[in-house]
Amino acid sequence: MTAPLLLIEGLYKTFGGLTATDNLTLDVRAGEVHALIGPNGAGKTTVINQLTGELAPNAGRILLDGQDITALPVHARVHRGLGRTFQIVQLMGTYTALDHVALAVQAHQGHSFRFFRAARDDRGLRDPADALLERVGLKARADEPVASLSHGERKQLELAVALAMEPRLLLLDEPMAGLGAVESAQMVELLQSLKGRFAMLLVEHDMEAVFSLADRISVLVGGRAIATGSAADIQADPAVRVAYLGEGDA
Numbered sequence: 001m002t003a004p005l006l007l008i009e010g011l012y013k014t015f016g017g018l019t020a021t022d023n024l025t026l027d028v029r030a031g032e033v034h035a036l037i038g039p040n041g042a043g044k045t046t047v048i049n050q051l052t053g054e055l056a057p058n059a060g061r062i063l064l065d066g067q068d069i070t071a072l073p074v075h076a077r078v079h080r081g082l083g084r085t086f087q088i089v090q091l092m093g094t095y096t097a098l099d100h101v102a103l104a105v106q107a108h109q110g111h112s113f114r115f116f117r118a119a120r121d122d123r124g125l126r127d128p129a130d131a132l133l134e135r136v137g138l139k140a141r142a143d144e145p146v147a148s149l150s151h152g153e154r155k156q157l158e159l160a161v162a163l164a165m166e167p168r169l170l171l172l173d174e175p176m177a178g179l180g181a182v183e184s185a186q187m188v189e190l191l192q193s194l195k196g197r198f199a200m201l202l203v204e205h206d207m208e209a210v211f212s213l214a215d216r217i218s219v220l221v222g223g224r225a226i227a228t229g230s231a232a233d234i235q236a237d238p239a240v241r242v243a244y245l246g247e248g249d250a
Contacts, residue, residue, distance in 0.1 A: 002029070005064070010025055026225055034216050035214035044220055085172055102129040104164035104165060136190060172201070226240065
């Protein structure tokens with residue numbers, strides 16, 4: 001059996017007397033979408049922050065493509081192929097969509113940073129940036145300042161910035177948050193188009209999107225994974241129905 005792209009083993013994180021991640025073990029296979037769901041306060045974002053290196057676990061380890069990255073800083077994990085939709089750069093309202101993606105391409109190529117205008121005018125940066133904006137559906141908005149983009153378009157731009165770093169694994173922390181029905185459907189369609197090319201760990205409350213996108217789902221309650229399986233497995237699991245869907249005896 002092929003080793004998973006991401007392997008989390010015995011991850012444990014506390015904040016004072018609160019256990020936020022409780023002996024968590026899960027994996028993400030190459031090319032799959034693995035959703036991590038659970039009620040508010042279940043510890044989903046805490047897990048993501050440990051994977052990116054923003055938080056250090058108290059115990060356990062994180063392997064990316066067989067290499068232990070548990071102690072690596074954020075930037076080193078990015079260079080190993082870990083991408084997060086909103087982490088690589090902050091979106092700045094006065095600069096254009098193209099500016100942001102061109103600078104992300106520049107950072108991935110390892111060049112020293114130049115002014116935004118220089119990056120925008122460099123064909124070696126502009127051409128791949130244009131292609132990424134087209135991939136996420138923002139080609140027509142390339143020269144618009146971020147301040148003029150809708151909330152959904154900004155999420156598309158964050159994804160384009162992450163893709164500019166050529167990740168092997170995308171960590172998607174609630175990509176549907178704040179989106180209306182039309183924008184959510186567009187985001188699901190966009191993520192569907194990326195399936196198979198990138199592995200994804202998806203944290204999301206929109207269950208319709210989760211069931212549409214995920215190959216496997218893990219349910220997190222109190223920092224502990226209580227079930228992992230297909231959408232059908234999760235929907236039928238009695239423990240999930242009680243703990244997450246609020247069903248059971250009154």
